[in-house]
Amino acid sequence: MLAAVVHEFKAPLVIEDVPKPTPGPGEIIVKIEASGLCHTDIHAAHGDWPVKPTLPFIPGHEGVGIVESIGPGVAEVKEGDRVAVPWLGYACGACEYCASGWETLCLHQKNTGYSINGGYAEYVKAYAKYVGKVPTGVSPLDAAPLTCAGVTTYKALKVSGARPSDLVAIFGVGGLGHLALQYAKIAGASVVAVDITDEKLALAKELGADYTLNAQTQDPAEELKKLGGADAAIATAVSPKAFEQAFGSLRRGGTLVLVGLPAENYLRLPIFETVLNGITVVGSIVGTRVDLAETFELHAAGKTRVIYDTRKLSQVNDAFAEVLSASVPARLVFDLAGGF
DSSP states (O other), rough: OOEEBBTTTSSEEEEEOOOOOOOOTEEEEEEEEEEOOOOHHHHHHHHHHSSSOSSSOOOOSEEEEEEEOOOOTTOOTTTOOOEEESEEEOSSSSHHHHHOGGGOOOOOOOTTTTTTSSSSBBBEEEGGGEEOOOTTTHHHHHHHHIIIIHHHHHHHHHHHHOOOOOOOEEEEOTTTTTHHHHHHHTTTOOEEEEOOHHHHHHHHHHHSSEEEETTTTHHHHHHHEEEEEEEEEOOSOOHHHHHHHHHTTTEEEEEEEOOOOOSSOOOOOOHHHHHHHEEEEOEEEEOOHHHHHHHHHHHHTTOOOOOOOEEOGGGHHHHHHHHHOOSSEEEEEESSSSSS
């Protein structure tokens, strides 16, 4: 099968012929129709994070496709089902985290496109218990970004505790942020979208944002304080500065949810203001299988829109450059059903 393979960190990916996987017990083989490009894929290919993938590997954790074959003991899906293969590729199912509904914190987890091969390929092997069933009527091109960008921001809104009376600030209106603001609107909150390009702020308005702020020309914290301060700020931009601005935008008792994962791993937060203002700072990592199912249900009900452009997988290196230059409206999706 053909796949886009990382052989060296920060080097271009190589499109090459690799052995097609075969399913073992509890595993399935999925013929990929679409695979979203998440910024995490770029971090993985560049070896940006403290824990690095083992070379060589195939990135991609927003793969959607049809179950082609199943291994022994698989009862969760059948051949012909359309499924999504998410970041949480496997968890042990038995530890305290798994048993308490926090499988995303399992210390034994395996991550698709990072510790196990992902969806930048014609076929991917996955654990049947950890794929998500895509509802009838949801296209694979829509489902791909929902498999990470959607479920991640949906979970972040849950973690934020946002209510209908709240003001929620979304920092970064990209692949994650354009969905985060929609989930905040579904929750009934008023939404402030913060970005550094007028094009993305226009998109935010189109998707229902009540206010928009350009962080290049305005101080987001100062402007949000004029609105009373944010009850919750969701930081999706891959910039520690944006995280610090999000913190500064909060009202007393507010919650900062860290979602984006910048290559620069640290941000500065003032202890005095955090304590005296009763600020909560929480990290939110993707979502569980239940969160993913709910994300798909909302989309199938027509409550969300996924904004994306398509590319061929053979264009992967150019697509990475597009994302890094911030010239992409929201998400890029590799359309494998339309050819390599």
